[in-house]
Amino acid sequence: MEFWGFPRPDGKIGTRNHLAVLSTVVCANEACLAIANEVKPSALLIHPHGCCQTPPDTRRVTETLINLGRNPNTGAVVVVSLGCESVNAGEVAEAIAASGKPVELVEIQALGGSRNAVAKGIEAGRKMLSGLEQQKRVRTGIENLLVGLKCGSSDAFSGLITNPTVGRAIDRLIDLKAGAVFGEITEKLGAEHIVGKRACCQQVRDRLLQATSYIEHEAVKMGMDMREGQPTPGNIKGGLTTIEEKSLGAIAKSGSREIAGFLEYGQQAPGPGLYVLDSPGREPEILTGLAAAGTQAIIFTTGMGAPQGHPLVPVIKVTANPRTHEYLQNHVDLFFTFEQGQDGFAAGAAALLDLLLEACSGKLTKAEEHDYAKFIGIYTKGPVL
Amino acid sequence: MATALATIPAGSCPYIDGPAEVKDLKVVEDIPMGHKFALRPIDGEVIKYGEVIGVADRPIAPGEHVHVHNVKSRRGRGDLHKEGA
Structure with a gap:
């Protein structure tokens, strides 16, 4: 039994080849939305978490975000952070990048506000998307x-x-x-x-x-x-x-x-x-x-x-x-x-x-x-x- | 107990894929699609999949609808476990 999927650098196989726009905190959701509206197709991953939560919940949110980025169906990721949240956005971006896929971290406070962050996210997203479009499916085992x-x-x-x-x-x-x-x-x-x-x-x-x-x-x-x-x-x-x-x-x-x-x-x-x-x-x-x-x-x-x-x-x-x-x-x-x-x-x-x-x-x-x-x-x- | 694969009107005798003694059973009320009706008198534990799915809170006669109005769950019953009760 076989299917045709996208091979990833870590050896896993995606059934889809999504560019993910991943928010690390509720406060960055609107920047994610603005980026995803301009970079299509993209998978928008926004949520009401990432700050002002108990440490076990912050850890759980962090791991979930990392592993959404590492999901084999994710081909590349724009990580969008506010900059002052409980979730460590650098940790999220680095852990996803360790799987070998392209990752760009966009931080609103460090870039002088949401307008600049959105512009950087759009630019990075479009570049990643053109890379993803070159990838081909290969036959693989069940x-x-x-x-x-x-x-x-x-x-x-x-x-x-x-x-x-x-x-x-x-x-x-x-x-x-x-x-x-x-x-x-x-x-x-x-x-x-x-x-x-x-x-x-x-x-x-x-x-x-x-x-x-x-x-x-x-x-x-x-x-x-x-x-x-x-x-x-x-x-x-x-x-x-x-x-x-x-x-x-x-x-x-x-x-x-x-x-x-x-x-x-x-x-x-x-x-x-x-x-x-x-x-x-x-x-x-x-x-x-x-x-x-x-x-x-x-x-x-x-x-x-x-x-x-x-x-x-x-x-x-x-x-x-x-x-x-x-x-x-x-x-x-x-x-x-x-x-x-x-x-x-x-x-x-x-x-x-x-x-x-x-x-x-x-x-x-x-x-x-x-x-x-x-x-x-x-x-x-x-x-x- | 049997599950209605289509809605069964009150008073009709549906085809029942079950033991011989229930073949002529008449349902005594409308049984909506997917809902259960009793094949034998039920008193106490209600069995489906060979497991207890709840407890009848009154005797249920053959042909009667078996559902939330006459069967209670044994799980997640905060109403029975109020603090101090």
Whole structure:
């Protein structure tokens, strides 16, 4: 199994060749926006973080930004900083540059203000873009692919058909020495005894159970039933009654293979195999966490229809809900039908792997076609100070 | 418990891919697409995927809709764990 991707100096393979315009702090977002408006195509990475946060959150934001820059789909990066923020912009730029890709740091305060910074960012961005346009895809093996997993706007079809079908495809990828990352720690509540058994060692199992109990504790301390927060009103409308039911359906997309490690949010996956990422279920945060982990494509199962992609990573939407398939064609890349008496899981998994290889080789996903892929989110745990 | 793959109107007898004794079951209320209905009387733990997904807070009869109005979660229940309660 092979795909066509962009080789990077660090040996990784991109499925896209993005110029990223990366903000290190909320205060630099507008300069990023102005640069990205003039340098097209570019992936705009802006967020409300980078300063006045607890030290663990600052570290987590820093690592996430570095690893978004190091994602194989990022070909070159303009890093935009204000100059006085908690995140060390020089560290971010240097750590990305260490992977061998072109990086330019633009600092608003050092350059005499945003106008100069934007002008410098545009100039650097255009130069990098012309370099990226010269690069060609090469044929590469599936072992160079790390796939992210997510389900959103889930319904009863997600757990019964879509996620188990994806799980079959993921088992095949893992057997072929590729990698996969799943997260959504909230959606381990009621299913942690099943996922925990698949951990490669006690340490990974313990960290997974600890992360699950942390998120449950955070919800419980609010003194209310978390239903309506999880499962959401849309999940409930789609037939999911409790978080346990949602979780048991959600974990099916990770297949059945051993879990090789637990990733803290913002960390890169260290190699092939299956990993769990500490992340919530909400889309911007988990998609960004998966991008930071180094995934080059994301498989996103949906029930009621979730439109979003990610600026760096192609997000493939799959559903088995016939109504969603019919009414939300702008957002669905693949529909799994399930005929009685057939092994629908195997047929669906084969179709998904075909589409995955096409998407990794350059075929645009629906979210990319419709440019519904502009926002990122970083999962922080502490207060804004 | 079974899941409706299409909306089932009250009073109809859907095709059920399940044990023989439930083949003639009549649903007693409308079951929206993707929602669950009881195949046997449910009292206590509610099972799906072979696992407990919640607890019925009243007895549920065969053919009845099984959802948030009659099943409670056992997880994330801050309402049951208020400080000092």
